[in-house]
Amino acid sequence: MQNILDRTQESLAEAFASLATTARRQQRLYFATIAALMVIVAFSASLLIVLAINKQLDLQRTVSAQNASDISLFLHRNLSFLKRTELTVQFYQTTQDVHRVPKDIEQQIRQSGVAVGRSSTLDTAFNLIVSDATRDAWGADASTKLWRLAEAADATLGTRQALELPYRAMLIGISEDYAVILPAIDPQTDTKALPLKPELAARLRETIMGVLAAQTGKRTLAKGQHVLIGPYPDPLLGSPVVTALSLYAVDDTQTTLIAMTVPVAAFLAVLHEPANSATLLLVSERLRPITPSPPLPRSTEEKLRAAAARTPPGGIRYTLGGAVFVDAVTPGYSLLVSYLSWGALIAALAWQLGVIVGLGLLLMVAMGLTAKFWGMRLLRRWHEEAARALEGETINHIVVSATPVGLCIVRQRDFSIMTSNVLARELLHLDHATSLPAHIAAAYTERSLHAQSSTAQSAKTAEFIVPALPGQTDALDPQMLQISYATARYTGEDVFFCAILDITVRHALGRQLREAQRETETMMRTQTNFFAAMSHEIRTPMNALLGNLELLSRSPG
DSSP states (O other), X not given: OHHHHHHHHHHHHHHHHHHHHHHHHHHHHHHHHHHHHHHHHHHHHHHXXXXXXXXXXXXXXXXXXXXXXHHHHHHHHHHHHHXXXXXXXXXXXXXXXOOOOOHHHHHHHXXXXXXXXXXXXXXXXXXXXXXXXXXXXXXXXXXXXXXXXXXXHHHHHHHHHHTTOOSEEEEEESSSOEEEEESOOOTTTOTTOOOOOTTHHHHHHHHHHHHHHHHHSOSOOOTTOOEEEEEEEOTTTOSEEXXXXXXXEXXXXXXXXXXXXXXXXXXXXXXXXXXTOOEEEEEETTOOEEEEESOOOXXXXXXXXXXXXXXXXXXXXXXXXXXXXXXXXXXXXEEEEEEEXXXXXXXXXXXHHHHHHHHHHHHHHHHHHHHHHOSHHHHHHHHHHHHHHHHHHHHHHHHHHHSSSEEEEEETTTOBEEEEOHHHHXXXXXXTOOBOOHXXXXXXXXXXXXXXXXXXXXXXXXXXXXXXXXXXXXXXXXXXXXXXXXXXXXXXXXXXEEXXXXXXXXHHHXXXXXXXXXXXXXXXXXXXXXXXXXXXXXXXXXXXXXXXXXXXXXXOO
């Protein structure tokens, strides 16, 4: 500690001497360089502004890429739903373990061609639509066909819930006019929904296959192929939707379309945009608009589409109005265009730019004031204050070094000693070690675990007693230390401020007192046992003697 104190004094003395020399030189050159410093401050402020703008653009670049990734994951969940539903439909279309459909569903289909079924495991219903011609073509197999559709619908509802997709799915016949809508249309909430009639199954199929043909040039899909079509008006509710589409085929015969219709607004609803974020526009690969956020004028949409056409996916384009980021969402289907106007960029950086400009002006004003009031008087006052601070620091070091208590500061995370006085190192037997002995560190850990269940005050300050050296617990006269500590912050880290006392004599005296107490208790027990035994031995013959004397007193002789 003394060496540290000497080095501190020497360093501060050198610093004061250097400060005085430098101050004299600056006093001579200050007025000549003040203008250059102001130019440097202005240049630095400009550079900081450029760096802040570039950082904000990089942040938006990251946010745009993350948004594209979130939408892509959202679409992959829809495609996963299609794959699982294909397996579900395949199982129930090919299983030989066939049962009869519930009577209420069969009766509703025979009466109106439209039935409402309920999931056996979920509190969710589904609509089953079968045209009269298809029902008549099924004939005696109608109950079996309906059972296969109802069971596939029940299992598909479970898949939909497992993937957390709150959107409407459909199983639609290709060569037969049937459709399963899940969940069921609720007349109270779906007020814009079309009336459910048997002919609706054919209309749903033709609408979807028409959109498929318009976008791909084909009305069919290859087995295992999954596509996204849209946006187009939902034939059920009339709102714009995008549909994830696949089919189930037996050999080369396509039997069932599997569709998940997602409202276009849901694509951007999954994003968590920060404040002052960019304007978003989701477009197809052919730059057909799908959905913007927020709603955009037609002219702005056209500008963004034109910029996206000249920008490769993953790139950025700077325009007079702002920066345009283009990210691929799904290869071959859609792109996410993010547009950050210069005005929005300035608004996002308003407080940063204000701080930079304000600091620049303050620095210039400070330079002017310093040039006006600079003098050796101010320099001497600084020197005197620094000298007083040095004296105070020196006194503190002397007090720490001279105190008869061992003092040290220990880092909490690894129990390394950051600073200590000589007495603390002697009591801890540290020699050249830089960390607490293992058995004392273990005592700290045990005490900290115990303190977690105690009050907040006891968790901040505590003390414990340990032997100075490991393995002295059972020794005859071990050196014992009492360590009192409190938690604190020092140089930006969590530390223990510790006070260490040698309590070997007190500990030995306490042990002697305990041994004397045990000997006294042993003597008292021996005395008690002796008097109890003697009382018993004397009382027995005395009773006989007193009885004989009483008999003699009553005898005539």
